[in-house]
Amino acid sequence: MTLRAIRILKKADVVFYDRLVNPEILKYVVRAKKVFVGKSAGESSKQQWINRALYREAKKGKTVVRLKNGDPMVFGRGGEELEYLRTRGIEVEVIPGLTSAIAVPGLERIPLTHRKLSSSLTIVSGRGVGGSVPRWKSLGDTVVILMPIENLSSVVRRLLSSGKRKQTPCALISKGSRIDRKIIVSDLQHVVDFSRTVGISPPAVLVVGEVVRSLLDWRGRRVAAFRCRSEVRRTKKLIKAAGGRPMVFEVCKTIPAQENLAKAASQRWDTLVFMSANGVRSAADFFELSKYRVIAVGGRTREELLKHGATKILVPEVHGVAGVQKLLKNGRFGRVLAFRSPLAKRKIRGAVNLVAYHVKLTRPERAVKEYLRSGSDFTILTSAGLLELVLKSVGKASPKLVRKMNESFVISLGREVTKAALRSEIWVNYEAEKPCLKTLFSLR
Numbered sequence: 001m002t003l004r005a006i007r008i009l010k011k012a013d014v015v016f017y018d019r020l021v022n023p024e025i026l027k028y029v030v031r032a033k034k035v036f037v038g039k040s041a042g043e044s045s046k047q048q049w050i051n052r053a054l055y056r057e058a059k060k061g062k063t064v065v066r067l068k069n070g071d072p073m074v075f076g077r078g079g080e081e082l083e084y085l086r087t088r089g090i091e092v093e094v095i096p097g098l099t100s101a102i103a104v105p106g107l108e109r110i111p112l113t114h115r116k117l118s119s120s121l122t123i124v125s126g127r128g129v130g131g132s133v134p135r136w137k138s139l140g141d142t143v144v145i146l147m148p149i150e151n152l153s154s155v156v157r158r159l160l161s162s163g164k165r166k167q168t169p170c171a172l173i174s175k176g177s178r179i180d181r182k183i184i185v186s187d188l189q190h191v192v193d194f195s196r197t198v199g200i201s202p203p204a205v206l207v208v209g210e211v212v213r214s215l216l217d218w219r220g221r222r223v224a225a226f227r228c229r230s231e232v233r234r235t236k237k238l239i240k241a242a243g244g245r246p247m248v249f250e251v252c253k254t255i256p257a258q259e260n261l262a263k264a265a266s267q268r269w270d271t272l273v274f275m276s277a278n279g280v281r282s283a284a285d286f287f288e289l290s291k292y293r294v295i296a297v298g299g300r301t302r303e304e305l306l307k308h309g310a311t312k313i314l315v316p317e318v319h320g321v322a323g324v325q326k327l328l329k330n331g332r333f334g335r336v337l338a339f340r341s342p343l344a345k346r347k348i349r350g351a352v353n354l355v356a357y358h359v360k361l362t363r364p365e366r367a368v369k370e371y372l373r374s375g376s377d378f379t380i381l382t383s384a385g386l387l388e389l390v391l392k393s394v395g396k397a398s399p400k401l402v403r404k405m406n407e408s409f410v411i412s413l414g415r416e417v418t419k420a421a422l423r424s425e426i427w428v429n430y431e432a433e434k435p436c437l438k439t440l441f442s443l444r
């Protein structure tokens with residue numbers, strides 16, 4: 001707010017205020033009568049009533065304030081009210097505010113223009129007269145959409161048909177500046193699905209353009225992850241290579257499930273399925289991997305398989321259990337053995353599921369304590385099972401851990417991890433398309 005707005009609010013006789021006006025601001029109204037005139041969507045007939053009421057009070061010679069959120073002249077009907085009053089001979093002063101279109105992205109540290117990325121900015125509405133998406137003409141490098149939620153899929157379709165690429169990054173920010181503010185970062189092809197999964201509610205702004213990528217800039221930032229012993233070194237290395245400051249905490253180690261593996265190795269299999277590098281390492285002493293056709297989930301698993309001599313490797317297009325199942329259903333793979341984690345949530349249909357290793361906790365309380373003490377800018381959640389294990393193992397400290405995670409920008413490596421996080425009330429800000437840290441850290 002400007003100082004002028006505060007001064008006028010203090011001396012007003014009547015204040016007509018909207019739904020989105022922050023109650024904190026009403027504290028400046030010390031003597032005036034406060035009249036709530038907030039409209040719900042589709043209640044536009046109320047506007048005539050508001051116009052008349054403003055006129056009536058002003059005509060009595062009172063100082064009337066029409067208090068709106070953001071800037072009154074940006075999608076706020078300021079122009080219509082001004083016109084109504086001026087044509088009836090009422091003096092009107094406009095006191096500009098901070099429009100949510102600019103202030104909300106700013107609070108999230110998203111630059112709307114940037115010398116290298118964006119030299120133009122367009123602010124549009126996602127809701128036109130009658131409720132449909134307006135036909136915007138040419139769009140700038142950065143586009144900010146107000147009222148985007150109600151028509152989100154149509155808004156995205158229109159952005160795409162207006163020339164934006166489906167990989168264009170975007171951020172959806174709900175309740176900016178408030179204590180319950182939420183933000184998700186995605187791209188145009190995934191934002192609708194992701195926003196439905198996490199559940200974003202209005203008021204929100206959608207920011208579209210390369211400038212949003214700055215939210216995934218690791219340089220100089222603290223990047224935390226809870227990992228199995230075998231992955232700690234590699235994770236640190238990847239974070240460092242991306243310019244981040246690694247805070248990688250070991251919380252468990254894996255031990256090959258020797259009995260299971262020995263028994264399975266004595267049988268005939270045509271295809272082996274590996275969901276993680278841990279599975280590969282556990283199986284490597286029991287199976288001659290070059291002899292089998294192998295299905296690998298994710299680039300990291302494939303890397304580990306190559307190290308252990310596998311050659312006939314297939315990587316499903318879709319990640320996770322769903323991708324493997326789809327592949328198995330559509331091909332001829334004979335007898336299939338899937339090496340699984342004891343923390344796995346879903347079985348793979350069409351394969352024998354074998355617990356390939358045991359997970360032993362290595363004092364996660366210590367790791368959590370350190371994380372709580374130092375905090376982080378990013379928290380990367382790599383596995384649903386591991387997340388649940390860590391939360392369970394710290395018992396009473398788990399609400400604190402959840403709170404601390406929510407203070408950082410939380411990244412999940414896939415839908416299953418996102419769902420597990422949401423079940424534990426951890427808000428996910430970004431969901432990686434592939435469960436692969438290497439791809440994640442090459443995003444910028």
Ligand SMILES: C[S@@+](CC[C@H](N)C(=O)[O-])C[C@H]1O[C@@H](n2cnc3c(N)ncnc32)[C@H](O)[C@@H]1O
Pocket residue numbers: 020068069070071072073074075076098099100101104145146147148173174175176177178202203204205
């Ligand atoms: C009717 S428009 C009013 C815009 C207002 N005049 C301005 O300049 O911000 C209401 C829209 O503003 C945006 N908005 C207002 N407050 C917001 C907030 N705190 N966080 C996110 N979006 C907000 C949302 O897009 C919402 O649907």
